[in-house]
Amino acid sequence: MIRDSKFFIENPYGRWIRDNLFSSSSSAFLTFFAGFMVIYSYRGIVGFILNPERMWTSVTYNMKLYMILAYPDEAMIRVWLSVGLALILGGLSIGFYNSGKTISLGGIFQKLFTISAVIALLIALAPTNTNVIQNDGSIEVVEIIPQDVRMLILGPSLVLTLAFFFLRNIKIKNLFNTAKVNLTYFGLIIASLYFIKIPTISLDSSGERIIPDPFLPIASTTYIPWTILYIGMLLFFFIGSLLKNRDIKIMARLIPISWFLCPLFIFSWIFKKPLVELNTVFSADIPSILVFGIIGFLIIRFSDNQSIGVYRTPINIGFLVLSIVVFLLPLVFIFKATMVLLLLLLVVSPAIATTKEGKRQLFIVWVVSLFVLTFLIRGASSDTMLVTPTGSIFGGFSLTWLLAIFGTYASFPLGLALALGRTSTLPVIRIICTGIIEIVRSVPYITWLFFASVMLTVFLPAGVEFNLIIRVLILTAFFSGAYFAEYIRGGLQSIPKGQYEAANAIGMNPFQRIFLVIVPQALRTIIPTLVGSVITSFKDSSLVAIIGLFDILRIGTSVIPAQSQPVVFIGRNLEQLVFLSFFFWVFTFVFSRRSMKFEKRLGLGER
């Protein structure tokens, strides 16, 4: 028998192959079958991509359209600032949370060996010919990878594979920090922008396409900003490392908060370029901060006062009524939004503001969050100074991003509130929350989207009008909020009764029990589900294409295939779909890998 030959018994690779691929006749069959399927699909995909019928310039030429649609050219610096802010924050976090993990030179070569081996294999397996359908319906076989081209790529990659195969056993003691190694890889990608040439289109002065050189280097407006951003990222990586070495504790809180606020800041101030009139700042923002600052101070100051504590229930009810009144009155939006924050303060202050130090800290947090909230809302609620032909500054990927991030931000707290409400012992709250969840979940998302685009204006009071994007955001918040609520409820149910009893036995009040003991554990158990749900809402955001918003999918399926200027891209659907699937895949894949690491870190010490 072949299986008992020397190779399959003694060689570790052979052994692995025998144990994992050919352990029985049925597994051998499955191995061959799956291998055939993989190779067959791979050759099909390569044949499709390299088919001379395809016109990939329709993707590369429209990259800017895909990302930001009609965002004005003169404000491009704002787009780069947005990306730069995220990269800088990323650099800071990588430096600060650097785990100090190291990799040896041999380890790096091992990885390079794997990569080059896979590349060599892929090139060897690539098809030589593909079928092109002619106008008359007949099929013509066209050579896409001539043998000399194949050899030209295969040769060097085989040489590299061999080189890395021997290099990976190198015995050098030097260890490299993985964070720095990864940053170097990223730097190499940026550096390659200077050399890589991609098929694109250049026009001469009269608007005609210059045919002779279809392969141009990537535009300098792309690689120069990326270089600057990369240098900024490196700079902040070292700042982060410095802060870590200095052991500055406050950064451990500041960085997550910055990550949370960063998209809000980008969307409301950088991307939007809001038109801020000093008039409204003085008449609305500053009074709001002063009034709510003083009310908050009073709440914090007297939250543990015995003689007032007797009236706590009437005071709470009073505030609730007040906030409803504030919502119904035609007041500035900042007042309404800050009122929600005030209600939150009212709930948490009896639990936190019990010592002098606690009061002081809570007051600082209160004032800072007042300023942040007012600042963000001022940006978000002001008109934009940018003029775009489509009327909206969000389009393409920036719209997808906006929907995904805001959908998650709004739906998560809503979902948590609905879940807690549904498990509440108070029947009124329970019935309302159950009702919302069941109604929202039992209607398809697309129906809700049409509802947002057509019906919502009918339901709103006269004179209240929201932008279509805002209406979609509100409905998305409810829709994913309802799903979040059910996932969180599942998490809540998985907490053993003993945890409630233990929390009770040490004298916690219901609020402390829920938010210190139960919810942290419940959320931890459902992180995989929550990540799945965030990914779903990221992908589902492309459904807004059907109600007339220009998200990245709509651009790919209806804008680009209708282009006739400067080059005719009419009917170029397939290229866009391939690109879009790849694009979405990259984002969701990176996201799910990140979340797996996050899970591992949180799972520490758990059974």
Added chain:
Amino acid sequence: MSIIKTVDVKKWFGDFQALKGISMEVAEGEVLVICGPSGSGKSTFIRCINRLEQHQEGEIVVDGIELTNDLKNIEAIRSEVGMVFQSFNLFPHLTVMQNITLAPIWVRKKSRSESEEKAMELLERVGIPEQAQKFPGQLSGGQQQRVAIARALAMEPKIMLFDEPTSALDPEMIKEVLDAMKELAESGMTMIVVTHEMGFAKEVADRVMLFDEGLMVEENTPNEFFDNPKNDRTKLFLSQIL
């Protein structure tokens, strides 16, 4: 002066009557061991003392406060009464140190540094100061139960309730937990212990009670209880367990 007093406490689970009228008193500093077969209502009874279960008839007075439906009373009593469970019930998402300091910080409103100092003292007292930064899941059962004792003690309770604290432990870990409890009893803590550890009862208890089918069938000093029981049910129980 008795610190716990119960009068004719009755409790039903649906149609099943778990407690059929228990009247007893515990003096300050006393160690009371309750034993009995499973289903005899002994766990239910001590869980009524800090209102983890609600009794339907009778009267329970703890430290001069009567247990009623008033939430204020219940929270006041719970912060005076520490409880250790059979299944530890530590908070798995918090470190040992955080488990112990959670209640002092949030319920007793103490400062973090003060609570952590106190927590280290307690961990030393139960013999595991080196485990402070670990998570409960990384500790053995015996260590977890000792953390649970430290967590209950961090509230500086006047009374400690132990609900079968050693039943879920491997035999070789039982001793370390019992030692911690012995030390606690010697320090003058009022304790009610539901347990099957007869050695512990003999050595440490001031009084031993036997529960059967929701009734207290025997109440005696340890020596009398083991050597000269009054009730036939006690004799039967002892013959089966010893």
